[in-house]
Amino acid sequence: xxxxxxxxxxxxxxxxxxxxxxxxxxxxxxxxxxxxxxxxxxxxxxxxxxxxxxxxxxxxxxxxxxxxxxxxxxxxxxxxxxxxxxxxxxxxxxxxxxxxxxxxxxxxxxxxxxxxxxxxxxxxxxxxxxxxxxxxxxxxxxxxxxxxxxxxxxxxxxxxxxxxxxxxxxxxxxxxxxxxxxxxxxxxxxxxxxxxxxxxxxxxxxxxxxxxxxxxxxxxxxxxxxxxxxxxxxxxxxxxxxxxxxxxxxxxxxxxxxxxxxxxxxxxxxxxxxxxxxxxxxxxxxxxxxxxxxxxxxxxxxxxxxxxxxxxxxxxxxxxxxxxxxxxxxxxxxxxxxxxxxxxxxxxxxxxxxxxxxxxxxxxxxxxxxxxxxxxxxxxxxxxxxxxxxxxxxxxxxxxxxxxxxxxxxxxxxxxxxxxxxxxxxxxxxxxxxxxxxxxxxxxxxxxxxxxxxxxxxxxxxxxxxxxxxxxxxxxxxxxxxxxxxxxxxxxxxxxxxxxxxxxxxxxxxxxxxxxxxxxxxxxxxxxxxxxxxxxxxxxxxxxxxxxxxxxxxxxxxxxxxxxxxxxxxxxxxxxxxxxxxxxxxxxxxxxxxxxxxxxxxxxxxxxxxxxxxxxxxxxxxxxxxxxxxxxxxxxxxxxxxxxxxxxxxxx
Numbered sequence: 001x002x003x004x005x006x007x008x009x010x011x012x013x014x015x016x017x018x019x020x021x022x023x024x025x026x027x028x029x030x031x032x033x034x035x036x037x038x039x040x041x042x043x044x045x046x047x048x049x050x051x052x053x054x055x056x057x058x059x060x061x062x063x064x065x066x067x068x069x070x071x072x073x074x075x076x077x078x079x080x081x082x083x084x085x086x087x088x089x090x091x092x093x094x095x096x097x098x099x100x101x102x103x104x105x106x107x108x109x110x111x112x113x114x115x116x117x118x119x120x121x122x123x124x125x126x127x128x129x130x131x132x133x134x135x136x137x138x139x140x141x142x143x144x145x146x147x148x149x150x151x152x153x154x155x156x157x158x159x160x161x162x163x164x165x166x167x168x169x170x171x172x173x174x175x176x177x178x179x180x181x182x183x184x185x186x187x188x189x190x191x192x193x194x195x196x197x198x199x200x201x202x203x204x205x206x207x208x209x210x211x212x213x214x215x216x217x218x219x220x221x222x223x224x225x226x227x228x229x230x231x232x233x234x235x236x237x238x239x240x241x242x243x244x245x246x247x248x249x250x251x252x253x254x255x256x257x258x259x260x261x262x263x264x265x266x267x268x269x270x271x272x273x274x275x276x277x278x279x280x281x282x283x284x285x286x287x288x289x290x291x292x293x294x295x296x297x298x299x300x301x302x303x304x305x306x307x308x309x310x311x312x313x314x315x316x317x318x319x320x321x322x323x324x325x326x327x328x329x330x331x332x333x334x335x336x337x338x339x340x341x342x343x344x345x346x347x348x349x350x351x352x353x354x355x356x357x358x359x360x361x362x363x364x365x366x367x368x369x370x371x372x373x374x375x376x377x378x379x380x381x382x383x384x385x386x387x388x389x390x391x392x393x394x395x396x397x398x399x400x401x402x403x404x405x406x407x408x409x410x411x412x413x414x415x416x417x418x419x420x421x422x423x424x425x426x427x428x429x430x431x432x433x434x435x436x437x438x439x440x441x442x443x444x445x446x447x448x449x450x451x452x453x454x455x456x457x458x459x460x461x462x463x464x465x466x467x468x469x470x471x472x473x474x475x476x477x478x479x480x481x482x483x484x485x486x487x488x489x490x491x492x493x494x495x496x497x498x499x500x501x502x503x504x505x506x507x508x509x510x511x512x513x514x515x516x517x518x519x520x521x522x523x524x525x526x527x528x529x530x531x532x533x534x535x536x537x538x539x540x541x542x543x544x545x546x547x548x549x550x551x552x553x554x555x556x557x558x559x560x561x562x563x564x565x566x567x568x569x570x571x572x573x574x575x576x577x578x579x580x581x582x583x584x585x586x587x588x589x590x591x592x593x594x595x596x597x598x599x600x601x602x603x604x605x606x607x608x609x610x611x612x613x614x615x616x617x618x619x620x621x622x623x624x625x626x627x628x629x630x631x632x633x634x635x636x637x638x639x640x641x642x643x644x645x646x647x648x649x650x651x652x
Contacts, residue, residue, distance in 0.1 A: 004646070007062070007639035013067035014632030016043055020070045021625040027623045028613045029622075036213035038611040039076045040205055043072040075205045078610050079228060082212065085543045086219040086226060090279035092596035093220040097284030098292060099593045101165060102586040105296055108161050111579045117158065117303075118575045121152045121542075129539045131511050135532030136321065141506035145498065148329075148531055152496045155304055159493040169289040170263050176282050177252050177266060183218050184249040187211055191234050192247035222280040226302040228651070239276060241268065259434075263289065264413065282471045292585065297493070298429050298437060299578050304492040305438055306564045308332065309358060309426075310541050311483055314419050317483070318510025318534030327508050333487040341486045342471045354473035355487035356440050356466070357427050362455030362479040364421035367400035367560070375447020377402075378465065379411035388442065393449055399423070402449060407563060413440055414563035419537050423454040427487070428565050439487045441468045455479060511535040542571055 003009075021042040031037035049063035110116040127144040134140045153636035190211040197204040215236065218224060224243065227235035236244040243250055245433045251269040256262045266275040266282070277283035308330040315329040335355045337343030345353040377391040389411040399417070406415040412431055418424045427440045437442070443450065443457065444465030450456045457464050458478045466476045477484050489495060501508045512531035561569030568574035 004643070006066075007642070008636060010065075010067040011632050011636035011639060013047065013069060014635065017042075017068045017070050017630060018625045018632060020073070020278070021538060022622065022629065024073055025618050025622045025625060028618050029615065032613045032615060032618075036209055037613065038077050038205065038209050038212075039613050041074050041076055043071045043074055044068050072547070073203050073205060075203070075208060076611050077212075078607070081603060081607050081610065082216075083226065085216060085607065086224065088599050088603060089216065089219045090223055090283075092593070092600050093281035094279040094284035094287070095280050095589055095592040095596055097169075097591040098288050099586070101169065101288045102292060102370070102582070102589050105162070105292070105582060106586050108158060109441070109579060109582065115154070117154055118572070118579075120147075120154050121571055121575065123147050123396070124151050125539055125542050128535050128542070131509070132532035132535035134538060135273065135511040135530050136533065140507065141321075141509050141511075144509060145502060145506050148498055148502075152330075152498065155300065155493050155496055156174055159297065159300055159491065160302065163494075166263065166289050166293045166297070169285045169293065173264055173282060173285050173289070174254050176252055176285070180218065180221055180282070181251050183214050184251070185243050185246050187214050187218070187234075187236065188247050188249040190214070191244070194234075195232065195246070220280065221282050223277045223283055224280075260290065280330065295489070296582070300493040301437065301491055301577075302429055302565060303574060304496045304563065305357070305488050306574075307542075307571065308488070308492060308496060310562055311538055313360075314534060314537050314541055317420070317513070318537075319512045320510045320514050321507040321512075322505070324501070324508050325510065327501050327510060329502055329509070331487040331497050331499045332485075333492075333495050335489055336484070339486075340472065340474045341484070343487070349469050353468050354466075354471060355436075355468065356474065356477075356484050357487045358485040359425045359443065359456055359466075359477055360418060360420075360442065360479075360483045361423040361450075363423075363453065364482065365399050365417060365423060366421065367398060367403070367417065369399045371395060371397045371399065371402060371449055371453060373448045373453075375445055375449055376461075377450060378442055378444035378446075379406070379409065379413060380408040380440075380442025382412055382469070383432045386432075393447070394420050399454075407566065414566060417560040417564045418562075419559055420539060423456060425456065426563070436487075439468055442466065509535075509560035513537070573577060 019154075021044070024042045025038050028039055045068070047066040047069045047204045107625055111118070124144075124147055127140070127147045131137075131140040149414060158542065176542055190207055194204045194207050194211065197207065207310050211234070215224075215226060218236070222238060222243075225237050227233075227237060233246040234244070235242055235246075241250070252266055252275060253269045254264040254266055257265040266277075266286075268275060268624060277286065312328045312330055312332065316326050319325050320327065335343055337351065337355055341354045341356050342351040343353055343355045344351055371393055373395050375393055379389040379391060381387065382389055389409050391402070391405050391409050391411075393405065397405075403417070404422075406413070410431070412429070412435070413425055415425050425440065425443060427438045429437045430439075442465065444462065444467075445451060445457060445460050447460060451458065451460050451464070455478045457466065457476055459476070464476055466473050474484060490634050511534055513533040537559065541562055564571060564574040568577055
């Protein structure tokens with residue numbers, strides 16, 4: 001039988017439900033300016049009716065309702081949009097870091113404005129050319145020396161700026177790893193509280209918002225994804241590894257990487273395994289530090305060592321005004337080791353290899369000279385644990401053909417004819433970063449090309465092969481000690497400077513080609529009063545390429561392309577390519593930032609349209625809930641009057 005007070009209960013439930021709805025609306029309005037807040041919505045449901053189907057139910061028509069109740073206060077959220085934001089924010093963070101640093105690198109190069117490195121090089125070439133035409137003028141020598149000092153200082157300054165940027169990126173990595181560890185602990189703590197709240201049947205909406213906000217910030221730093229399938233455990237992954245699982249989290253730590261000049265690498269705290277990232281701000285910082293900035297430093301090192309070796313090689317063959325010869329123009333600085341090139345490869349204090357940068361042959365050749373025999377040149381591996389690079393030549397090949405084959409091969413070295421027409425084999429940057437730069441790894445010839453024909457090696461075959469992983473290998477090289485150059489000390493761009501003899505006395509600048517008076521094979525007398533042919537040979541070497549400018553024409557001396565690297569035949573083309581590549585990378589990074597910002601902006605707008613608080617909607621809902629509350633209150637009032645009437649009549 002229906003209770004007399006049933007109406008009171010109905011009204012009470014209506015009042016309570018609408019009061020909760022009004023409070024929820026107030027919570028939404030209070031957080032209208034909170035970007036991390038998700039709109040909450042009260043889900044109302046009818047309570048169970050009095051009668052259920054059965055034999056004992058009252059014999060009356062219809063089910064008697066018992067009112068309304070708050071089923072749950074739901075967060076309005078779209079997990080698909082959330083996951084897309086997490087994914088795209090990782091890419092945005094990655095490209096923002098690269099864009100930030102590449103813009104600074106572009107500013108340092110200052111292209112196409114001046115002053116810049118290319119302008120310094122042009123002035124350097126111009127002053128050599130002027131000295132070649134006015135070889136006896138002391139002023140021309142002083143100007144060249146001052147220009148050379150400015151060029152070396154410019155190279156050093158560029159190196160210092162690039163190195164500082166690498167260190168700044170390294171410091172940022174350390175800082176952001178600390179930030180990651182703080183956030184992962186907070187997420188794990190929230191997971192613990194959320195599970196306990198949900199176990200009591202409540203909806204921890206505000207806690208869920210805080211957790212999602214932390215995850216979104218974390219996604220900007222790391223390459224993460226979220227696992228939501230387990231209702232009891234919220235999981236954050238990096239790759240296949242769990243960063244956070246429920247109330248447990250894995251700390252990250254940094255440690256110095258001796259294989260990367262002491263810069264930091266990120267490892268998992270427990271296992272010590274390296275952390276691999278493909279996006280996020282930290283991933284972008286690592287890519288910037290170890291690819292973009294490292295590439296700029298190595299390009300500058302390549303420019304510096306080629307400049308040092310090219311000028312010194314020609315300068316040593318010339319004679320100064322004071323008749324000094326065999327003088328270096330730039331001060332050489334070699335890798336740790338002895339005068340024979342032996343050095344310690346693995347850092348155990350024992351010589352276990354030979355570090356040679358360049359080898360010159362003893363025979364004077366021309367590009368169209370025919371080789372006259374068959375053979376195979378072995379240039380060693382281009383990749384660690386990879387197969388050796390083999391270059392085959394035929395009897396009908398010319399010297400130029402063999403040079404082109406070597407330069408087109410994947411070996412980390414180039415070949416060309418130097419100013420004396422001798423075949424030169426020179427190391428380049430290592431394509432595999434596990435190898436050292438500017439070190440020849442192997443030179444072997446099964447035939448006669450590198451032995452009797454060019455005079456690089458004393459003997460053919462394996463017994464005459466030069467190999468960097470053995471000591472005493474310079475004995476395999478034909479000719480004098482001057483026929484090879486020891487590998488340079490690390491980072492030539494950091495230590496490049498003029499030789500002390502040039503700094504002390506400008507007359508030591510060997511502008512004259514000279515002649516050999518005493519028959520020892522070394523030029524020791526100036527040929528003519530105004531002999532500047534050696535200076536003009538420097539001009540030709542520095543500017544040798546297919547397109548000559550007016551300055552190069554004045555030198556009237558040609559020089560084979562010196563192959564600064566595999567793709568650049570001269571210093572000008574090398575600098576042009578360096579700037580072009582940098583511009584391409586910087587433009588790509590900037591466009592990717594713009595693209596990702598547009599995607600993230602669209603996703604955030606979509607999220608806002610779903611989860612954001614709309615004041616107009618909330619005000620309309622508030623009026624609705626207020627009317628519902630008033631109606632329930634009025635209903636209770638009428639029921640109260642009815643009960644009062646019944647009670648009063650029963651008392652008569």
